[in-house]
Amino acid sequence: MNIHSLPDKKLAILETTLRLITENGFHATPMSLVAKEAGVAAGTIYHYFENKNQLIGELYSLLKQKMGITLLQNKDTSESYSVQFSLFWKNLFIYFTQNPIEFRFLEQYSTSPFISSETRTENLIYYKPVIDFIESGIETGHIRSLPLDFLVGTLFGQVTSAAKLHLAGTPEISDDLLDAAIKSSWDSVRTESFSDYY
Amino acid sequence: MNIHSLPDKKLAILETTLRLITENGFHATPMSLVAKEAGVAAGTIYHYFENKNQLIGELYSLLKQKMGITLLQNKDTSESYSVQFSLFWKNLFIYFTQNPIEFRFLEQYSTSPFISSETRTENLIYYKPVIDFIESGIETGHIRSLPLDFLVGTLFGQVTSAAKLHLAGTPEISDDLLDAAIKSSWDSVRTESFSDYY
Amino acid sequence: MNIHSLPDKKLAILETTLRLITENGFHATPMSLVAKEAGVAAGTIYHYFENKNQLIGELYSLLKQKMGITLLQNKDTSESYSVQFSLFWKNLFIYFTQNPIEFRFLEQYSTSPFISSETRTENLIYYKPVIDFIESGIETGHIRSLPLDFLVGTLFGQVTSAAKLHLAGTPEISDDLLDAAIKSSWDSVRTESFSDYY
Amino acid sequence: MNIHSLPDKKLAILETTLRLITENGFHATPMSLVAKEAGVAAGTIYHYFENKNQLIGELYSLLKQKMGITLLQNKDTSESYSVQFSLFWKNLFIYFTQNPIEFRFLEQYSTSPFISSETRTENLIYYKPVIDFIESGIETGHIRSLPLDFLVGTLFGQVTSAAKLHLAGTPEISDDLLDAAIKSSWDSVRTESFSDYY
DNA sequence: AATGAATGAGAGTTCATTCAT
DNA sequence: TATGAATGAACTCTCATTCAT
Numbered sequence: 001m002n003i004h005s006l007p008d009k010k011l012a013i014l015e016t017t018l019r020l021i022t023e024n025g026f027h028a029t030p031m032s033l034v035a036k037e038a039g040v041a042a043g044t045i046y047h048y049f050e051n052k053n054q055l056i057g058e059l060y061s062l063l064k065q066k067m068g069i070t071l072l073q074n075k076d077t078s079e080s081y082s083v084q085f086s087l088f089w090k091n092l093f094i095y096f097t098q099n100p101i102e103f104r105f106l107e108q109y110s111t112s113p114f115i116s117s118e119t120r121t122e123n124l125i126y127y128k129p130v131i132d133f134i135e136s137g138i139e140t141g142h143i144r145s146l147p148l149d150f151l152v153g154t155l156f157g158q159v160t161s162a163a164k165l166h167l168a169g170t171p172e173i174s175d176d177l178l179d180a181a182i183k184s185s186w187d188s189v190r191t192e193s194f195s196d197y198y
Numbered sequence: 199m200n201i202h203s204l205p206d207k208k209l210a211i212l213e214t215t216l217r218l219i220t221e222n223g224f225h226a227t228p229m230s231l232v233a234k235e236a237g238v239a240a241g242t243i244y245h246y247f248e249n250k251n252q253l254i255g256e257l258y259s260l261l262k263q264k265m266g267i268t269l270l271q272n273k274d275t276s277e278s279y280s281v282q283f284s285l286f287w288k289n290l291f292i293y294f295t296q297n298p299i300e301f302r303f304l305e306q307y308s309t310s311p312f313i314s315s316e317t318r319t320e321n322l323i324y325y326k327p328v329i330d331f332i333e334s335g336i337e338t339g340h341i342r343s344l345p346l347d348f349l350v351g352t353l354f355g356q357v358t359s360a361a362k363l364h365l366a367g368t369p370e371i372s373d374d375l376l377d378a379a380i381k382s383s384w385d386s387v388r389t390e391s392f393s394d395y396y
Numbered sequence: 397m398n399i400h401s402l403p404d405k406k407l408a409i410l411e412t413t414l415r416l417i418t419e420n421g422f423h424a425t426p427m428s429l430v431a432k433e434a435g436v437a438a439g440t441i442y443h444y445f446e447n448k449n450q451l452i453g454e455l456y457s458l459l460k461q462k463m464g465i466t467l468l469q470n471k472d473t474s475e476s477y478s479v480q481f482s483l484f485w486k487n488l489f490i491y492f493t494q495n496p497i498e499f500r501f502l503e504q505y506s507t508s509p510f511i512s513s514e515t516r517t518e519n520l521i522y523y524k525p526v527i528d529f530i531e532s533g534i535e536t537g538h539i540r541s542l543p544l545d546f547l548v549g550t551l552f553g554q555v556t557s558a559a560k561l562h563l564a565g566t567p568e569i570s571d572d573l574l575d576a577a578i579k580s581s582w583d584s585v586r587t588e589s590f591s592d593y594y
Numbered sequence: 595m596n597i598h599s600l601p602d603k604k605l606a607i608l609e610t611t612l613r614l615i616t617e618n619g620f621h622a623t624p625m626s627l628v629a630k631e632a633g634v635a636a637g638t639i640y641h642y643f644e645n646k647n648q649l650i651g652e653l654y655s656l657l658k659q660k661m662g663i664t665l666l667q668n669k670d671t672s673e674s675y676s677v678q679f680s681l682f683w684k685n686l687f688i689y690f691t692q693n694p695i696e697f698r699f700l701e702q703y704s705t706s707p708f709i710s711s712e713t714r715t716e717n718l719i720y721y722k723p724v725i726d727f728i729e730s731g732i733e734t735g736h737i738r739s740l741p742l743d744f745l746v747g748t749l750f751g752q753v754t755s756a757a758k759l760h761l762a763g764t765p766e767i768s769d770d771l772l773d774a775a776i777k778s779s780w781d782s783v784r785t786e787s788f789s790d791y792y
Numbered sequence: 793a794a795t796g797a798a799t800g801a802g803a804g805t806t807c808a809t810t811c812a813t
Numbered sequence: 814t815a816t817g818a819a820t821g822a823a824c825t826c827t828c829a830t831t832c833a834t
Contacts, residue, residue: 553751583782
């Protein structure tokens with residue numbers, strides 16, 4: 001059930017839904033329009049998806065999965081903690097900025113009642129390595145002892161803000177600015193002991 | 199056009215809409231239900247609002263305005279920069295945690311296509327004093343020289359994360375934890391020179 | 397109940413209704429719009445008229461009455477039959493072309509189910525003199541012995557066609573053309589005996 | 595796009611609309627009633643027609659087309675001018691009297707703002723042969739040199755008046771009376787030279 | 793006489809979904 | 814697997830009318 005093993009039509013439906021829903025919103029995106037723009041019959045959508053909610057849910061899962069995979073790219077546990085932190089940060093930034101539509105979709109639907117809490121929970125597995133990384137950081141004294149959800153929310157908000165800036169930008173964010181943003185983020189979670197570490 | 203000068207029925211409609219939409223989402227909240235639960239006739243809604251979108255838009259504006267006012271409560275420019283920073287942070291936290299339904303509504307609709315960019319822009323005025331505060335902080339060397347949007351987004355994300363934790367909580371956030379969260383936030387935006395300042 | 401003894405507001409309502417209904421049609425002319433454009437409150441309309449249908453009906457009657465009066469202007473029974481015929485014809489033509497909005501209204505509503513057959517019948521009295529004139533013409537041998545309704549319909553259609561031409565016109569109808577139209581009309585109803593009479 | 599190539603349901607919708615609208619008028623004929631009496635679901639109407647106005651417009655076009663075809667039945671250019679004139683006249687009379695509902699519909703909607711001027715213009719092609727016939731009549735000296743629109747309007751009014759008489763009638767119009775009506779019509783448009791021609 | 797906020801039945805229309813092909 | 818005509822419940826919104834003031 002990953003994105004590469006999908007039948008063509010199913011993929012076309014998912015991609016069209018992503019685009020239309022991000023542009024117009026959920027309820028301004030009728031299934032008939034999805035069908036038309038995806039080049040399939042209305043009924044075909046119902047071969048692949050139970051109903052509209054499940055279509056959105058599956059799209060959400062797929063993107064979360066893709067985001068999780070991108071997040072872990074080039075992971076190298078032999079690197080120092082802060083270098084690994086920086087890599088994860090950049091990976092997320094890259095996913096957001098290189099997939100702006102997916103980014104906007106996830107922004108919109110992460111807090112929406114369309115996504116059931118089950119769906120939300122199921123997709124947490126893709127982020128386990130990063131969660132573990134933060135937890136181990138607390139144990140090893142790199143990261144402040146704050147609730148995980150707060151740390152994750154904080155970091156996510158920072159990457160999101162930087163990504164928005166980049167996407168809004170003319171000009172886009174420079175490498176220096178990106179480094180400053182990562183440092184800002186790191187400073188908000190690192191312990192005193194690691195002030196000069198980065 | 200502020201919340202205290204509204205006719206009773208208009209206020210009832212707005213409050214009911216806020217509650218229902220946050221619970222069920224925009225398109226699972228028919229106007230007929232809003233009317234029923236607000237205790238007015240369906241047509242009455244259209245006496246006060248052009249259509250459903252404009253109703254949501256006005257609700258959004260009203261809440262943004264209210265949030266802006268809460269944000270500035272007890273503002274005291276004679277205090278040190280970091281104390282003022284802390285006050286704004288807490289004010290926002292208080293608004294979020296004491297108005298959980300409004301908080302959830304704003305979370306959902308701040309990134310949604312239901313809110314036009316005009317509406318979004320119009321409501322920025324309520325935040326001008328805080329924006330000015332951050333800008334002056336950059337000038338006086340308290341705050342890092344990073345793009346305003348990034349700083350604002352970062353801070354907003356942190357307060358939001360803390361508020362969510364508090365609202366999800368059993369137990370709610372302790373005063374110590376709140377202080378730690380504010381410190382985390384401050385550390386991400388303050389300059390090196392003010393490391394010991396807080 | 398003639399047009400000169402009406403209270404100002406009632407007259408304003410009637411005139412506004414005439415204009416709006418002719419421009420937009422019956423069901424694209426809400427009472428609220430009539431009220432607004434007439435400069436009165438919605439409720440005021442219901443002081444003067446029982447309901448929308450009765451308002452249209454009264455408007456129709458008033459115009460039919462006005463048309464009937466114009467039709468008989470300068471009536472002179474001492475003139476020859478054909479000269480009298482010509483006068484009636486021109487009077488109707490003048491009413492249509494000098495009151496184009498009323499003309500269009502009457503055209504639209506003369507065949508519409510909005511006007512009850514009672515209303516239609518009631519207003520026939522204003523045309524009695526002309527009907528009598530035609531009937532007497534049949535008796536005296538000026539007019540062919542054809543059913544009255546046919547004769548009236550025929551003549552009405554001819555004046556209507558001429559009026560439309562005039563109103564559509566650049567250029568408007570010349571006096572010569574008008575005379576030719578009247579002659580055409582006369583030729584369709586006069587008897588053989590009066591071929592050279594006109 | 596002619597009446598014989600329509601899907602069954604579309605035809606049922608058109609026929610039902612014709613009947614209901616002629617009986618009750620446009621705005622006393624809800625789409626739900628059309629659906630019910632046509633034996634289709636409400637949504638099905640919108641599969642075939644964009645909206646109510648377009649449904650009326652298409653109905654109007656179809657009937658104008660049908661009327662145009664009936665008008666030209668048995669056309670025989672080898673006949674004398676006045677015989678051809680008489681044929682057209684009778685054809686129109688037959689269409690009106692044999693299709694009384696269509697006749698009433700066309701009467702009501704020909705002058706109504708529901709029908710756009712584009713729709714009106716588009717359907718003129720079906721009458722071109724008759725228009726040409728009248729124009730050639732002017733050239734050959736059979737018909738008076740009067741504006742085409744006036745001639746057409748005049749003739750149309752006469753056939754309409756005769757048809758109404760027939761439909762109202764008990765008794766219906768006799769053949770003699772019909773001939774007299776046609777003669778009346780002919781006398782209003784023919785030149786002096788053809789007085790004895792008919 | 794005049795107002796206009798309020799009503800609520802009912803209008804036109806949409807759209808997720810089905811099912812015979 | 815794929816189609817798309819057909820469904821009909823449910824939606825947003827309108828508007829003739831009322832009535833307390």
